[in-house]
Amino acid sequence: MFHLEYDVLVIGGGIAGQETALNLADMGFKVIMIEKEPSIGGKMILLSKVFPTLDCASCIATPKMSETMRHENIEVLSYSEVTSIERIDKKFKVKILKKPKYVREDLCTGCQECEANCPVNVEDQFNFGLVGRRAVYIPFSTAIPKTAVIDIENCILCGVCERVCPANAIDFTQEPECYTLKVKAVVLATGFNLFPARRKPQYGFGKFPNVMDAMEMDRLLSPTRPYNAVVRPLDGKIPENIAYVLCTGSRDVSVGNPICSQICCMYSIKQAQLLMGALPLADITIYYIDIRAFGKGFEEFYQQAKDMGVQFVKGKVAKIEEIKETGNLIVRYEDMEGSGGVKEAEHDLVVLSVGMLANTGITSIFKYEDLELDEYNYVKQADALLSPAKTNLKGVFAAGTATGPKDIPDSILSAGAASAEVAAYIRSLK
Amino acid sequence: MSWDKEKTLKYIKKKHKVSEEKVEETREFMKIRKAIAKALSSGPKTIPQIAEIMGLPLADVTYNVMTCRKYGYIEETGEVSDDDYYYYELKGRK
Ligand SMILES: Cc1cc2nc3c(=O)[nH]c(=O)nc-3n(C[C@H](O)[C@H](O)[C@H](O)COP(=O)(O)OP(=O)(O)OC[C@H]3O[C@@H](n4cnc5c(N)ncnc54)[C@H](O)[C@@H]3O)c2cc1C
Ligand code: SF4
Ligand code: SF4
Numbered sequence: 293m294f295h296l297e298y299d300v301l302v303i304g305g306g307i308a309g310q311e312t313a314l315n316l317a318d319m320g321f322k323v324i325m326i327e328k329e330p331s332i333g334g335k336m337i338l339l340s341k342v343f344p345t346l347d348c349a350s351c352i353a354t355p356k357m358s359e360t361m362r363h364e365n366i367e368v369l370s371y372s373e374v375t376s377i378e379r380i381d382k383k384f385k386v387k388i389l390k391k392p393k394y395v396r397e398d399l400c401t402g403c404q405e406c407e408a409n410c411p412v413n414v415e416d417q418f419n420f421g422l423v424g425r426r427a428v429y430i431p432f433s434t435a436i437p438k439t440a441v442i443d444i445e446n447c448i449l450c451g452v453c454e455r456v457c458p459a460n461a462i463d464f465t466q467e468p469e470c471y472t473l474k475v476k477a478v479v480l481a482t483g484f485n486l487f488p489a490r491r492k493p494q495y496g497f498g499k500f501p502n503v504m505d506a507m508e509m510d511r512l513l514s515p516t517r518p519y520n521a522v523v524r525p526l527d528g529k530i531p532e533n534i535a536y537v538l539c540t541g542s543r544d545v546s547v548g549n550p551i552c553s554q555i556c557c558m559y560s561i562k563q564a565q566l567l568m569g570a571l572p573l574a575d576i577t578i579y580y581i582d583i584r585a586f587g588k589g590f591e592e593f594y595q596q597a598k599d600m601g602v603q604f605v606k607g608k609v610a611k612i613e614e615i616k617e618t619g620n621l622i623v624r625y626e627d628m629e630g631s632g633g634v635k636e637a638e639h640d641l642v643v644l645s646v647g648m649l650a651n652t653g654i655t656s657i658f659k660y661e662d663l664e665l666d667e668y669n670y671v672k673q674a675d676a677l678l679s680p681a682k683t684n685l686k687g688v689f690a691a692g693t694a695t696g697p698k699d700i701p702d703s704i705l706s707a708g709a710a711s712a713e714v715a716a717y718i719r720s721l722k
Numbered sequence: 723m724s725w726d727k728e729k730t731l732k733y734i735k736k737k738h739k740v741s742e743e744k745v746e747e748t749r750e751f752m753k754i755r756k757a758i759a760k761a762l763s764s765g766p767k768t769i770p771q772i773a774e775i776m777g778l779p780l781a782d783v784t785y786n787v788m789t790c791r792k793y794g795y796i797e798e799t800g801e802v803s804d805d806d807y808y809y810y811e812l813k814g815r816k
Contacts, residue, residue, distance in 0.1 A: 422788065446744060501781040526780055
């Protein structure tokens, strides 16, 4: 049930937001979680398997998502945004906008009858445009809440969904709803943005169909894979010779992102191993500047990929060109070992290992005070060593990749720190 | 009763205008879907074979074939051609 007062507002329902909310809820705090998408889950629920254990991502993420949704101390508002936060004495006044789904969440059973009959087709954002989706849709099969949403901008108001819905859940009378509530503490768990590969035009992403980014490849490898196989986006051909370009948009001053994204080396090695399983005959080459395998089990994971036959080429990729007749790609790179010089190699699919960028979406919601960001636009940690979750604003904390690049284990650790710091803060208010 | 089943649609139709462009895009998709079904009516085909019959760019055909696959209109047969393409066939859904 929806209340007007909570202990903690968690913004963002990715793995870091869920972990923070669950920790706090288990301690007895009342939590409200605001997620802008129609489902919680963040990036992790869209992944295939996770490094270095190769556990299935959705097998870990889905139970946590349902626990978050069902916990008696957590209220989840999906498809919602925080529009302002104002400090009043020791509390915060929070304004929330809940966008209309045009589907009654209390009635929808997730049967997808509406989706099967809707005539519209638009790019499916949860499959990064590799396939289409309807104007009425359930974001993905593991979505939580598993209820439909109508994308009104693309709906042609044909009325079919309302006619076929067996639960009478379609409701075009819904309007945006605004709520005002009070909380004692705020946790920013708004995650990261993917580096848009189009910002490296020399790599041809968006121009050459067989140049894809790593998030698309993770989708192709996941259990809910959009092609039901690993095939090329150009023509559905099973690839034989796949290249990875590490550090696409990371450690790169030319795109204004000089820092390491900390995940790309390892997720590329993960994907290479999964590809060797899915396509035993394929050659996989990883072009790298250096491999950063710093975490527990990472070096062994890297060695395992080498033993499986993944080729590692120390080389900086300068340009990718397409061979028109075949859709294959010529990768031109500066050889950083061996004989050196500029070299070329032909591949039939190229994956760009895109990095992380800060998500600056919530920085302007604080009224009469400014949230400080670091030089790369991530939420600045006021005391990174001793209280890693504290921001410059008292009572406002951050978890996960909102403060900088992290993998899933580190995001979960940071959520643990955030929950402990929030609990101590709230207790200190008494 | 159909009037009862469309009761809230009337409400939104009064305040939300649908662009002609969206309607046109929907018609286009339906045409493409039918053309894919027609191309497959004579038997399973690979994406380049479907694209040749339809006279559309390969990447567009792949996107549309995969979308039709997602919505259960077609499926892969499990066979792979000598040049490494899956074959797709109609699944029965119209
Ligand atoms: C291709 C790829 C492969 C990866 N593979 C692995 C792997 O194998 N192993 C591993 O450990 N890590 C992997 N990662 C990294 C992993 O995805 C991140 O560590 C993890 O998703 C971070 O979680 P998060 O909750 O901080 O952020 P996110 O997953 O980004 O979640 C943030 C959430 O906040 C929501 N949100 C954002 N802004 C707002 C707002 N203003 N209001 C309300 N809600 C908002 C978002 O919709 C989202 O649900 C991979 C990353 C990529 C890109
Ligand atoms: S809106 Fe109706 S038809 Fe669509 S998924 Fe929900 S219950 Fe099924
Ligand atoms: S009314 Fe809109 S969402 Fe519903 S079936 Fe028609 S186009 Fe799709």
